[in-house]
Amino acid sequence: DQQVKQNSPSLSVQEGRISILNCDYTNSMFDYFLWYKKYPAEGPTFLISISSIKDKNEDGRFTVFLNKSAKHLSLHIVPSQPGDSAVYFCAASGNTNAGKSTFGDGTTLTVKP
Amino acid sequence: DTAVSQTPKYLVTQMGNDKSIKCEQNLGHDTMYWYKQDSKKFLKIMFSYNNKELIINETVPNRFSPKSPDKAHLNLHINSLELGDSAVYFCASSQRVLTNEKLFFGSGTQLSVL
Numbered sequence: 001d002q003q004v005k006q007n008s009p010s011l012s013v014q015e016g017r018i019s020i021l022n023c024d025y026t027n028s029m030f031d032y033f034l035w036y037k038k039y040p041a042e043g044p045t046f047l048i049s050i051s052s053i054k055d056k057n058e059d060g061r062f063t064v065f066l067n068k069s070a071k072h073l074s075l076h077i078v079p080s081q082p083g084d085s086a087v088y089f090c091a092a093s094g095n096t097n098a099g100k101s102t103f104g105d106g107t108t109l110t111v112k113p
Numbered sequence: 114d115t116a117v118s119q120t121p122k123y124l125v126t127q128m129g130n131d132k133s134i135k136c137e138q139n140l141g142h143d144t145m146y147w148y149k150q151d152s153k154k155f156l157k158i159m160f161s162y163n164n165k166e167l168i169i170n171e172t173v174p175n176r177f178s179p180k181s182p183d184k185a186h187l188n189l190h191i192n193s194l195e196l197g198d199s200a201v202y203f204c205a206s207s208q209r210v211l212t213n214e215k216l217f218f219g220s221g222t223q224l225s226v227l
Contacts, residue, residue: 099207
């Protein structure tokens with residue numbers, strides 16, 4: 001039972017355009033969400049997070065939106081750059097699984113020059 | 114200066130062998146983890162240690178035994194390796210235990226069991 005799902009295995013966008021990566025979750029107890037970015041042969045690195053008390057968090061070119069009623073979050077990258085090409089993982093946690101984030105299976109983003 | 118480093122990066126071995134993966138973090142964090150990324154690409158937690166004490170053990174076979182000599186090190190020993198153990202294993206750390214804060218990952222160990 002995968003509680004966190006990223007239904008798009010891959011996404012390709014043109015440099016300068018917006019990239020939108022989606023993530024759905026099923027456990028209503030999740031109240032903290034994180035996005036990680038992973039380059040080949042490296043470990044995931046933290047990108048941005050959002051608490052369930054907010055519906056938006058912005059950090060430079062990266063914005064995460066949370067829709068609690070739909071149990072859906074999305075990561076927007078504007079403008080997309082070739083260096084953003086990587087695998088993006090969504091992760092969720094809450095009081096019931098604090099300290100053990102549940103990860104999605106990742107979306108591979110390719111930004112074309 | 115790598116924050117979380119794990120060795121080896123690649124490990125190819127025969128079924129039935131015993132192998133170890135080492136992990137060290139220089140971030141001064143209290144908590145360390147082992148995650149497994151399976152063929153379906155999901156990252157799943159295996160173990161978590163806080164200051165040398167086992168905190169989380171996620172129904173991992175007994176053949177997997179983590180050892181933490183100090184809070185900066187968390188090693189993973191695997192006995193009697195099986196084909197299904199082939200995966201990428203990531204070590205990670207975080208500042209505190211049982212919180213939702215971000216993780217710092219090592220670069221992974223690709224284990225291939227033949």
